[in-house]
Amino acid sequence: MPLVVWVLALLLLLLLRLACWARRRISTARRPPQRLWQGHPLPLRALAVLGSGGHTTEMLGLLAGFDQGRYHFQFVLADTDTTSLKKVGAARPDLVEDTSRFHAVTRSREVGQSWSSSAVSTARAFLECLTIVWAIRPQVLLVNGPGTCVPVVAAALFFELVFGRPVVLIFTESFCRVKSLSLTGRMLYALADVFVVHWPALVERYPKAQYCGVLM
Amino acid sequence: MTSAARGGRTIFVTVGTTSFDALIEQVDTREFHREARAAGYDRLLVQHGRGDREPKLGRHGEDSADLLEVTAYRFKPSLLEDVEAADLIVSHAGAGSILEALRAGKRLLVVVNPSLMDNHQLELGEAMSQSGFCAMAARPEEVPSAFRAAAEAEPKVYPAPDLARFHRAVQEACGVAPCAAPEAAAS
Numbered sequence A: 001m002p003l004v005v006w007v008l009a010l011l012l013l014l015l016l017r018l019a020c021w022a023r024r025r026i027s028t029a030r031r032p033p034q035r036l037w038q039g040h041p042l043p044l045r046a047l048a049v050l051g052s053g054g055h056t057t058e059m060l061g062l063l064a065g066f067d068q069g070r071y072h073f074q075f076v077l078a079d080t081d082t083t084s085l086k087k088v089g090a091a092r093p094d095l096v097e098d099t100s101r102f103h104a105v106t107r108s109r110e111v112g113q114s115w116s117s118s119a120v121s122t123a124r125a126f127l128e129c130l131t132i133v134w135a136i137r138p139q140v141l142l143v144n145g146p147g148t149c150v151p152v153v154a155a156a157l158f159f160e161l162v163f164g165r166p167v168v169l170i171f172t173e174s175f176c177r178v179k180s181l182s183l184t185g186r187m188l189y190a191l192a193d194v195f196v197v198h199w200p201a202l203v204e205r206y207p208k209a210q211y212c213g214v215l216m
Numbered sequence B: 001m002t003s004a005a006r007g008g009r010t011i012f013v014t015v016g017t018t019s020f021d022a023l024i025e026q027v028d029t030r031e032f033h034r035e036a037r038a039a040g041y042d043r044l045l046v047q048h049g050r051g052d053r054e055p056k057l058g059r060h061g062e063d064s065a066d067l068l069e070v071t072a073y074r075f076k077p078s079l080l081e082d083v084e085a086a087d088l089i090v091s092h093a094g095a096g097s098i099l100e101a102l103r104a105g106k107r108l109l110v111v112v113n114p115s116l117m118d119n120h121q122l123e124l125g126e127a128m129s130q131s132g133f134c135a136m137a138a139r140p141e142e143v144p145s146a147f148r149a150a151a152e153a154e155p156k157v158y159p160a161p162d163l164a165r166f167h168r169a170v171q172e173a174c175g176v177a178p179c180a181a182p183e184a185a186a187s
Helices: A002-025 A053-063 A082-091 A115-136 A149-163 A183-188 A200-205 B021-027 B030-038 B080-085 B095-103 B119-130 B140-152 B164-174
Strands: A044-050 A071-078 A102-105 A140-143 A168-172 A194-197 B010-014 B043-047 B069-073 B088-092 B107-111 B135-137
Touching: A002 A149, A044 A053, A044 A082, A044 A115, A044 A149, A053 A082, A053 A140, A053 B095, A071 A082, A071 A115, A102 A115, A115 A149, A140 A149, A140 B164, A149 A168, A149 A183, A168 A183, A168 B164, A194 B164, B010 B021, B010 B080, B021 B043, B021 B088, B021 B140, B030 B140, B080 B095, B088 B095, B088 B140, B095 B107, B095 B119, B107 B119, B107 B140, B119 B135, B135 B140
Parallel strands: A044 A071, A044 A140, A071 A102, A140 A168, A168 A194, B010 B043, B010 B088, B043 B069, B088 B107, B107 B135
Antiparallel strands: none
Protein backbone atom coordinates (compact mmCIF):
# COMPACT_ATOMS: atom_id res chain seq x y z
CA MET A 1 0.00 0.00 0.00
CA PRO A 2 2.58 2.63 0.88
CA LEU A 3 4.35 1.90 -2.42
CA VAL A 4 1.23 2.86 -4.35
CA VAL A 5 1.05 6.08 -2.41
CA TRP A 6 4.68 6.85 -3.22
CA VAL A 7 4.19 6.13 -6.90
CA LEU A 8 1.09 8.28 -7.02
CA ALA A 9 2.87 11.10 -5.25
CA LEU A 10 5.79 10.91 -7.67
CA LEU A 11 3.42 10.88 -10.62
CA LEU A 12 1.60 13.88 -9.24
CA LEU A 13 4.89 15.69 -8.79
CA LEU A 14 5.93 14.94 -12.35
CA LEU A 15 2.59 16.15 -13.64
CA LEU A 16 2.92 19.29 -11.60
CA ARG A 17 6.40 19.86 -13.01
CA LEU A 18 5.11 19.34 -16.54
CA ALA A 19 2.22 21.71 -15.96
CA CYS A 20 4.48 24.42 -14.57
CA TRP A 21 6.87 24.03 -17.48
CA ALA A 22 4.07 24.06 -20.05
CA ARG A 23 2.49 27.12 -18.47
CA ARG A 24 5.71 29.07 -18.80
CA ARG A 25 6.78 27.62 -22.15
CA ILE A 26 3.66 27.30 -24.28
CA SER A 27 1.71 30.30 -25.49
CA THR A 28 0.15 31.46 -28.71
CA ALA A 29 -0.07 35.09 -27.66
CA ARG A 30 2.67 37.64 -27.20
CA ARG A 31 3.66 38.05 -23.59
CA PRO A 32 5.82 40.63 -21.89
CA PRO A 33 9.52 39.76 -22.20
CA GLN A 34 10.61 37.36 -19.48
CA ARG A 35 14.07 38.89 -18.98
CA LEU A 36 15.25 35.40 -18.12
CA TRP A 37 18.94 36.13 -17.69
CA GLN A 38 18.73 39.50 -16.00
CA GLY A 39 21.69 39.97 -13.67
CA HIS A 40 23.52 36.90 -14.96
CA PRO A 41 27.17 37.21 -15.95
CA LEU A 42 27.84 38.05 -19.59
CA PRO A 43 28.41 36.85 -22.22
CA LEU A 44 25.46 34.49 -22.28
CA ARG A 45 26.05 31.06 -23.78
CA ALA A 46 24.27 31.23 -27.12
CA LEU A 47 23.70 28.51 -29.67
CA ALA A 48 22.71 29.02 -33.30
CA VAL A 49 21.72 26.29 -35.73
CA LEU A 50 23.17 26.52 -39.23
CA GLY A 51 21.14 24.38 -41.58
CA SER A 52 21.56 24.45 -45.28
CA GLY A 53 21.69 26.84 -48.22
CA GLY A 54 19.44 29.83 -47.82
CA HIS A 55 18.86 29.24 -44.11
CA THR A 56 22.57 29.60 -43.43
CA THR A 57 22.78 32.79 -45.49
CA GLU A 58 19.87 34.25 -43.56
CA MET A 59 21.30 33.16 -40.21
CA LEU A 60 24.58 34.89 -41.04
CA GLY A 61 22.61 38.04 -41.75
CA LEU A 62 20.92 37.79 -38.35
CA LEU A 63 24.20 37.13 -36.56
CA ALA A 64 25.87 40.16 -38.12
CA GLY A 65 25.04 42.66 -35.44
CA PHE A 66 25.09 40.52 -32.31
CA ASP A 67 27.18 42.07 -29.58
CA GLN A 68 29.84 39.47 -28.90
CA GLY A 69 30.34 40.89 -25.43
CA ARG A 70 26.81 39.87 -24.52
CA TYR A 71 26.42 36.61 -26.41
CA HIS A 72 29.07 34.00 -27.00
CA PHE A 73 27.84 31.91 -29.89
CA GLN A 74 28.45 28.28 -30.65
CA PHE A 75 27.02 26.60 -33.71
CA VAL A 76 25.35 23.35 -34.67
CA LEU A 77 25.92 22.28 -38.28
CA ALA A 78 24.22 19.60 -40.34
CA ASP A 79 27.12 17.25 -41.06
CA THR A 80 26.41 16.58 -44.73
CA ASP A 81 26.43 20.29 -45.27
CA THR A 82 29.98 21.46 -45.94
CA THR A 83 28.89 24.58 -47.81
CA SER A 84 27.50 26.09 -44.64
CA LEU A 85 30.88 26.12 -42.95
CA LYS A 86 32.50 27.58 -46.07
CA LYS A 87 29.79 30.23 -46.18
CA VAL A 88 30.43 31.14 -42.57
CA GLY A 89 34.16 31.30 -43.26
CA ALA A 90 33.63 33.59 -46.23
CA ALA A 91 31.22 35.94 -44.47
CA ARG A 92 32.62 35.81 -40.94
CA PRO A 93 36.27 34.70 -40.78
CA ASP A 94 36.28 35.79 -37.13
CA LEU A 95 33.79 33.05 -36.24
CA VAL A 96 35.67 30.14 -37.82
CA GLU A 97 38.98 31.00 -36.17
CA ASP A 98 37.98 28.75 -33.28
CA THR A 99 36.61 25.56 -34.85
CA SER A 100 35.66 24.16 -31.44
CA ARG A 101 32.65 26.45 -31.63
CA PHE A 102 31.16 24.28 -34.38
CA HIS A 103 29.36 21.01 -33.67
CA ALA A 104 28.19 18.68 -36.42
CA VAL A 105 25.05 16.58 -36.24
CA THR A 106 23.53 14.13 -38.68
CA ARG A 107 20.98 15.81 -40.82
CA SER A 108 17.48 14.89 -39.67
CA ARG A 109 16.01 14.74 -43.12
CA GLU A 110 17.58 15.00 -46.55
CA VAL A 111 15.35 16.52 -49.18
CA GLY A 112 13.50 13.61 -50.80
CA GLN A 113 14.37 11.07 -48.12
CA SER A 114 11.55 8.67 -47.23
CA TRP A 115 9.70 9.26 -43.98
CA SER A 116 10.54 5.85 -42.50
CA SER A 117 14.29 6.18 -43.00
CA SER A 118 14.14 9.78 -41.89
CA ALA A 119 12.55 8.61 -38.60
CA VAL A 120 15.72 6.62 -37.86
CA SER A 121 18.07 9.47 -38.74
CA THR A 122 15.90 11.91 -36.78
CA ALA A 123 16.22 9.70 -33.69
CA ARG A 124 19.98 9.52 -34.15
CA ALA A 125 20.20 13.25 -34.70
CA PHE A 126 18.19 13.77 -31.54
CA LEU A 127 20.65 11.71 -29.46
CA GLU A 128 23.56 13.68 -30.91
CA CYS A 129 21.76 16.92 -30.14
CA LEU A 130 21.13 15.85 -26.55
CA THR A 131 24.89 15.33 -26.10
CA ILE A 132 25.82 18.65 -27.70
CA VAL A 133 23.15 20.71 -25.97
CA TRP A 134 24.01 19.10 -22.63
CA ALA A 135 27.65 20.09 -23.03
CA ILE A 136 26.99 23.63 -24.25
CA ARG A 137 24.18 24.44 -21.78
CA PRO A 138 22.82 27.19 -24.03
CA GLN A 139 21.06 30.09 -22.34
CA VAL A 140 19.89 31.45 -25.68
CA LEU A 141 18.95 29.33 -28.68
CA LEU A 142 18.65 31.04 -32.05
CA VAL A 143 17.06 29.11 -34.92
CA ASN A 144 15.64 30.06 -38.29
CA GLY A 145 13.91 27.01 -39.59
CA PRO A 146 16.05 24.34 -41.26
CA GLY A 147 14.98 20.78 -40.37
CA THR A 148 18.21 20.39 -38.38
CA CYS A 149 16.98 22.85 -35.80
CA VAL A 150 14.04 20.75 -34.61
CA PRO A 151 16.02 18.08 -32.68
CA VAL A 152 18.26 20.82 -31.24
CA VAL A 153 15.23 22.69 -29.94
CA ALA A 154 13.73 19.43 -28.67
CA ALA A 155 16.93 18.65 -26.77
CA ALA A 156 17.10 22.11 -25.21
CA LEU A 157 13.44 22.02 -24.14
CA PHE A 158 13.88 18.49 -22.81
CA PHE A 159 16.64 19.69 -20.48
CA GLU A 160 14.55 22.70 -19.55
CA LEU A 161 11.68 20.43 -18.52
CA VAL A 162 13.62 17.64 -16.85
CA PHE A 163 16.67 19.38 -15.40
CA GLY A 164 15.38 22.90 -15.03
CA ARG A 165 17.90 24.45 -17.42
CA PRO A 166 15.88 27.29 -18.90
CA VAL A 167 16.59 28.62 -22.36
CA VAL A 168 15.44 31.65 -24.33
CA LEU A 169 14.19 30.31 -27.66
CA ILE A 170 14.38 32.77 -30.56
CA PHE A 171 12.82 31.69 -33.83
CA THR A 172 13.15 33.70 -37.02
CA GLU A 173 11.00 32.61 -39.94
CA SER A 174 12.54 32.38 -43.38
CA PHE A 175 12.49 35.52 -45.54
CA CYS A 176 10.51 33.78 -48.28
CA ARG A 177 7.51 33.08 -46.01
CA VAL A 178 5.23 35.97 -46.87
CA LYS A 179 1.73 34.70 -46.10
CA SER A 180 2.13 31.43 -44.24
CA LEU A 181 4.54 29.84 -41.80
CA SER A 182 6.96 27.05 -42.66
CA LEU A 183 6.50 23.61 -41.12
CA THR A 184 9.22 24.37 -38.57
CA GLY A 185 7.62 27.73 -37.89
CA ARG A 186 4.26 26.10 -37.15
CA MET A 187 5.95 23.54 -34.90
CA LEU A 188 7.80 26.15 -32.87
CA TYR A 189 5.19 28.93 -32.87
CA ALA A 190 3.73 28.06 -29.47
CA LEU A 191 7.13 27.26 -27.95
CA ALA A 192 9.31 30.20 -28.95
CA ASP A 193 9.94 33.12 -26.60
CA VAL A 194 10.52 35.44 -29.52
CA PHE A 195 9.00 34.64 -32.90
CA VAL A 196 10.16 36.94 -35.68
CA VAL A 197 8.76 37.18 -39.21
CA HIS A 198 9.89 39.20 -42.22
CA TRP A 199 6.50 40.23 -43.54
CA PRO A 200 3.86 42.23 -41.63
CA ALA A 201 0.99 40.20 -43.15
CA LEU A 202 2.07 37.24 -41.04
CA VAL A 203 1.57 39.17 -37.80
CA GLU A 204 -2.12 39.55 -38.62
CA ARG A 205 -2.49 35.79 -38.95
CA TYR A 206 -0.11 34.84 -36.17
CA PRO A 207 -0.44 37.39 -33.36
CA LYS A 208 2.53 36.06 -31.41
CA ALA A 209 4.84 36.84 -34.30
CA GLN A 210 6.64 40.15 -34.42
CA TYR A 211 7.78 42.10 -37.42
CA CYS A 212 11.10 43.81 -36.82
CA GLY A 213 11.53 45.65 -40.09
CA VAL A 214 13.90 44.74 -42.92
CA LEU A 215 16.38 42.18 -41.58
CA MET A 216 17.71 40.76 -44.86
CA MET B 1 35.12 38.82 -68.51
CA THR B 2 34.12 42.09 -66.92
CA SER B 3 31.64 43.29 -69.49
CA ALA B 4 31.46 46.74 -67.95
CA ALA B 5 35.07 47.27 -68.93
CA ARG B 6 34.16 46.60 -72.54
CA GLY B 7 31.37 49.18 -72.47
CA GLY B 8 27.74 48.59 -73.34
CA ARG B 9 24.91 47.48 -71.14
CA THR B 10 24.52 43.96 -69.83
CA ILE B 11 21.58 41.77 -68.88
CA PHE B 12 22.49 39.05 -66.41
CA VAL B 13 20.21 36.01 -66.28
CA THR B 14 20.65 33.81 -63.22
CA VAL B 15 18.94 30.62 -62.00
CA GLY B 16 21.03 30.21 -58.85
CA THR B 17 21.69 26.62 -57.81
CA THR B 18 18.51 25.37 -59.53
CA SER B 19 17.72 24.53 -63.13
CA PHE B 20 15.22 26.65 -65.01
CA ASP B 21 15.29 25.69 -68.69
CA ALA B 22 11.99 27.45 -69.43
CA LEU B 23 13.59 30.76 -68.47
CA ILE B 24 16.69 30.14 -70.60
CA GLU B 25 14.36 29.35 -73.51
CA GLN B 26 12.57 32.68 -73.07
CA VAL B 27 15.75 34.74 -73.30
CA ASP B 28 17.06 32.68 -76.22
CA THR B 29 14.57 33.95 -78.79
CA ARG B 30 15.10 36.53 -81.53
CA GLU B 31 12.15 38.49 -80.13
CA PHE B 32 13.79 38.80 -76.74
CA HIS B 33 17.10 39.83 -78.28
CA ARG B 34 15.39 42.42 -80.46
CA GLU B 35 13.41 43.77 -77.51
CA ALA B 36 16.54 43.98 -75.38
CA ARG B 37 18.48 45.72 -78.16
CA ALA B 38 15.64 48.23 -78.53
CA ALA B 39 15.76 48.87 -74.78
CA GLY B 40 19.45 49.70 -75.10
CA TYR B 41 21.16 46.49 -74.00
CA ASP B 42 24.11 44.95 -75.82
CA ARG B 43 25.13 41.91 -73.87
CA LEU B 44 23.48 38.88 -72.30
CA LEU B 45 25.26 36.91 -69.63
CA VAL B 46 23.50 33.67 -68.70
CA GLN B 47 24.11 31.53 -65.62
CA HIS B 48 22.09 28.41 -66.39
CA GLY B 49 22.89 26.24 -63.35
CA ARG B 50 21.90 22.58 -63.39
CA GLY B 51 19.72 22.97 -66.49
CA ASP B 52 20.14 21.13 -69.80
CA ARG B 53 19.28 24.12 -71.91
CA GLU B 54 22.05 26.49 -72.92
CA PRO B 55 21.44 29.66 -74.89
CA LYS B 56 22.29 29.26 -78.59
CA LEU B 57 21.64 32.65 -80.17
CA GLY B 58 24.29 35.32 -80.32
CA ARG B 59 27.22 33.21 -79.18
CA HIS B 60 29.21 33.19 -82.40
CA GLY B 61 28.91 36.77 -83.54
CA GLU B 62 26.27 36.01 -86.23
CA ASP B 63 24.23 38.95 -87.61
CA SER B 64 25.11 40.84 -84.50
CA ALA B 65 23.15 44.01 -85.25
CA ASP B 66 20.01 42.22 -84.20
CA LEU B 67 21.36 40.00 -81.48
CA LEU B 68 22.85 40.51 -78.09
CA GLU B 69 26.36 39.26 -77.50
CA VAL B 70 25.83 36.15 -75.39
CA THR B 71 28.07 34.50 -72.80
CA ALA B 72 26.93 31.53 -70.71
CA TYR B 73 28.16 29.42 -67.82
CA ARG B 74 26.75 26.99 -65.30
CA PHE B 75 28.08 28.01 -61.90
CA LYS B 76 30.62 30.24 -60.25
CA PRO B 77 31.60 30.25 -56.58
CA SER B 78 30.27 33.78 -56.35
CA LEU B 79 27.95 35.59 -58.73
CA LEU B 80 28.51 38.93 -57.05
CA GLU B 81 30.93 40.23 -59.66
CA ASP B 82 28.49 39.50 -62.48
CA VAL B 83 25.59 40.94 -60.49
CA GLU B 84 27.52 44.13 -59.94
CA ALA B 85 28.64 44.41 -63.56
CA ALA B 86 25.09 43.99 -64.86
CA ASP B 87 22.59 46.73 -65.64
CA LEU B 88 19.50 44.55 -65.48
CA ILE B 89 19.12 41.20 -63.80
CA VAL B 90 16.64 38.52 -64.76
CA SER B 91 16.54 36.13 -61.83
CA HIS B 92 14.69 33.06 -60.64
CA ALA B 93 12.59 33.85 -57.55
CA GLY B 94 14.98 32.47 -54.94
CA ALA B 95 15.34 34.75 -51.94
CA GLY B 96 19.14 34.77 -52.10
CA SER B 97 19.28 35.79 -55.75
CA ILE B 98 16.62 38.45 -55.34
CA LEU B 99 18.37 40.02 -52.36
CA GLU B 100 21.79 39.90 -54.00
CA ALA B 101 20.46 41.80 -57.01
CA LEU B 102 18.53 44.36 -54.95
CA ARG B 103 21.40 45.00 -52.56
CA ALA B 104 23.59 45.74 -55.55
CA GLY B 105 20.96 48.32 -56.49
CA LYS B 106 20.11 46.66 -59.79
CA ARG B 107 17.04 46.82 -61.95
CA LEU B 108 15.48 43.38 -61.47
CA LEU B 109 13.00 41.09 -63.18
CA VAL B 110 12.02 38.13 -60.99
CA VAL B 111 10.75 35.07 -62.86
CA VAL B 112 8.81 32.45 -60.89
CA ASN B 113 9.48 28.82 -61.75
CA PRO B 114 6.07 27.13 -61.77
CA SER B 115 7.56 23.63 -62.02
CA LEU B 116 9.15 23.98 -58.59
CA MET B 117 5.75 23.48 -56.90
CA ASP B 118 6.96 25.96 -54.34
CA ASN B 119 4.46 28.76 -54.10
CA HIS B 120 6.57 30.70 -51.66
CA GLN B 121 8.60 31.83 -54.62
CA LEU B 122 5.44 33.24 -56.14
CA GLU B 123 4.55 34.82 -52.78
CA LEU B 124 7.98 36.34 -52.39
CA GLY B 125 8.09 37.57 -55.99
CA GLU B 126 4.66 39.14 -55.60
CA ALA B 127 5.53 40.75 -52.29
CA MET B 128 8.76 42.23 -53.63
CA SER B 129 7.21 43.46 -56.87
CA GLN B 130 4.12 44.86 -55.13
CA SER B 131 6.46 46.77 -52.84
CA GLY B 132 7.94 48.26 -56.01
CA PHE B 133 11.45 46.84 -55.65
CA CYS B 134 11.36 44.81 -58.87
CA ALA B 135 9.24 43.55 -61.75
CA MET B 136 7.86 40.03 -61.82
CA ALA B 137 6.84 37.36 -64.32
CA ALA B 138 4.59 34.80 -62.64
CA ARG B 139 5.44 32.32 -65.41
CA PRO B 140 8.36 32.20 -67.85
CA GLU B 141 5.93 32.88 -70.74
CA GLU B 142 5.38 36.33 -69.25
CA VAL B 143 9.06 37.24 -69.57
CA PRO B 144 8.71 39.29 -72.80
CA SER B 145 6.05 41.64 -71.43
CA ALA B 146 7.55 41.74 -67.96
CA PHE B 147 10.95 42.53 -69.44
CA ARG B 148 9.56 45.66 -71.03
CA ALA B 149 8.10 46.72 -67.68
CA ALA B 150 11.39 45.99 -65.91
CA ALA B 151 13.42 47.93 -68.46
CA GLU B 152 11.16 50.99 -68.25
CA ALA B 153 10.17 51.14 -64.59
CA GLU B 154 12.08 53.14 -62.04
CA PRO B 155 12.36 50.69 -59.14
CA LYS B 156 12.29 51.68 -55.49
CA VAL B 157 15.57 51.35 -53.63
CA TYR B 158 15.60 48.31 -51.36
CA PRO B 159 16.36 49.45 -47.81
CA ALA B 160 19.50 48.28 -46.04
CA PRO B 161 18.81 45.70 -43.34
CA ASP B 162 18.37 47.15 -39.88
CA LEU B 163 18.69 44.61 -37.07
CA ALA B 164 18.17 47.03 -34.18
CA ARG B 165 14.58 45.98 -33.43
CA PHE B 166 15.43 42.31 -33.72
CA HIS B 167 18.33 42.64 -31.32
CA ARG B 168 16.23 44.63 -28.90
CA ALA B 169 13.63 41.85 -28.88
CA VAL B 170 16.35 39.30 -28.12
CA GLN B 171 17.86 41.50 -25.43
CA GLU B 172 14.51 42.00 -23.76
CA ALA B 173 13.74 38.29 -23.74
CA CYS B 174 17.14 37.61 -22.22
CA GLY B 175 17.03 40.54 -19.83
CA VAL B 176 20.33 41.87 -21.10
CA ALA B 177 20.31 45.63 -20.78
CA PRO B 178 19.81 47.44 -24.08
CA CYS B 179 22.94 48.93 -25.58
CA ALA B 180 23.62 52.55 -24.72
CA ALA B 181 25.50 53.03 -27.97
CA PRO B 182 24.67 50.12 -30.25
CA GLU B 183 27.93 49.46 -32.03
CA ALA B 184 27.03 47.32 -35.02
CA ALA B 185 29.63 44.57 -34.89
CA ALA B 186 31.36 44.51 -38.23
CA SER B 187 30.10 41.72 -40.44
